[in-house]
Amino acid sequence: KGPDPDLVAIAERMATVKHKIAILSGKGGVGKSTFSAQLSFALSSMNYQVGLLDIDLCGPSIPKMLGLEGQDIHQSNLGWSPIYLDSNLGVMSIGFMLPNPDDAVIWRGPRKNALIKQFLKDVDWGETDYLVIDTPPGTSDEHISAVQYLQSTGIDGAIIVTTPQQVSLIDVRKEISFCKTVGLKVLGVVENMSGLRQSLSDLRFEKVSDDGKPSDITEWALSYIKEKAPELLSVVACSEVFDSSKGGAEKMCEEMGVPFLGKVPMDPELCKAADEGRSCFLEKGFAGSAAPALKRIIEK
Ligand code: ADP
Numbered sequence: 001k002g003p004d005p006d007l008v009a010i011a012e013r014m015a016t017v018k019h020k021i022a023i024l025s026g027k028g029g030v031g032k033s034t035f036s037a038q039l040s041f042a043l044s045s046m047n048y049q050v051g052l053l054d055i056d057l058c059g060p061s062i063p064k065m066l067g068l069e070g071q072d073i074h075q076s077n078l079g080w081s082p083i084y085l086d087s088n089l090g091v092m093s094i095g096f097m098l099p100n101p102d103d104a105v106i107w108r109g110p111r112k113n114a115l116i117k118q119f120l121k122d123v124d125w126g127e128t129d130y131l132v133i134d135t136p137p138g139t140s141d142e143h144i145s146a147v148q149y150l151q152s153t154g155i156d157g158a159i160i161v162t163t164p165q166q167v168s169l170i171d172v173r174k175e176i177s178f179c180k181t182v183g184l185k186v187l188g189v190v191e192n193m194s195g196l197r198q199s200l201s202d203l204r205f206e207k208v209s210d211d212g213k214p215s216d217i218t219e220w221a222l223s224y225i226k227e228k229a230p231e232l233l234s235v236v237a238c239s240e241v242f243d244s245s246k247g248g249a250e251k252m253c254e255e256m257g258v259p260f261l262g263k264v265p266m267d268p269e270l271c272k273a274a275d276e277g278r279s280c281f282l283e284k285g286f287a288g289s290a291a292p293a294l295k296r297i298i299e300k
Helices: 005-016 030-043 109-122 139-152 165-183 218-228 230-234 247-254 268-276 291-299
Strands: 017-023 048-054 074-076 079-081 084-085 088-091 130-134 157-162 187-200 206-208 214-216 236-239 260-266
Touching: 005 017, 005 109, 005 139, 005 218, 017 030, 017 139, 017 165, 030 048, 030 088, 030 130, 030 157, 030 187, 030 268, 030 291, 079 109, 109 139, 139 165, 139 236, 157 165, 165 247, 187 291, 218 230, 247 260, 260 268, 260 291
Parallel strands: 017 130, 017 157, 048 088, 048 130, 157 187, 187 260
Antiparallel strands: 074 079, 084 088, 187 236, 206 214
């Protein structure tokens, strides 16, 4: 039996792509797509030629996060053309193929696998420095086959996104074991939603009265601060949201012998940027909340 023709076709297609990084998570909703989008923005802002491939077929949020909703994919004799946000940032997502953004993809495994394979085989990325691949969460069937196809192309490795909660970390351990089993290098783990970061002027202040009823005293509190210590209004408040006593992702990384890339706090700016389809780093001069983790990955 000769080599699998699909794998040969994928390897040929990927020959023009220098680095491939898969973004994984154990669970949905931890910020995997947000991180994939922001990493792509960051890399393209550094003048690399970047491709962002969204194969999270259950919840394709990449088109929205890049402000590309409603775009159609075009085909040429070279294959499917990515949608270009900038001349150096091309995007491909199942989301572009759904007639209505509210449509759910309720395909079964084999059909999903076929589409993932087609994405890897048929998208014409051209000469590309970094291909960032937003994968489905968990270790589902399509997840496993996606990783296997990618591995056949010489993928650099995976970045795993988690939140600090134990329920998420348990799944990350499984994800790391999965990577070790299939021989996929773990480039590192990012702890997202690690604490909350807000500027003081965005906080809402409440006073709870004796009968337990909260009343909003924001206006009073802010004018008080403005009068007594105006410099505090430009201060950023950080707070822990989840129980960090068990050491979170950093400790887990140590135990499992994989690199810890850093913490990204919950940041209303980042959420807004994702909803509005724009980068959160460029306007902050690459000093946004996720920048330290991104920087370490990029400069490696
Ligand atoms: P996943 O891809 O893991 O399912 P998403 O990237 O879609 O998760 O993120 C889920 C939601 O959380 C989105 O609305 C996103 O804007 C928000 N989000 C993710 N990370 C952060 C963060 N660090 N700060 C604020 N909001 C975030």
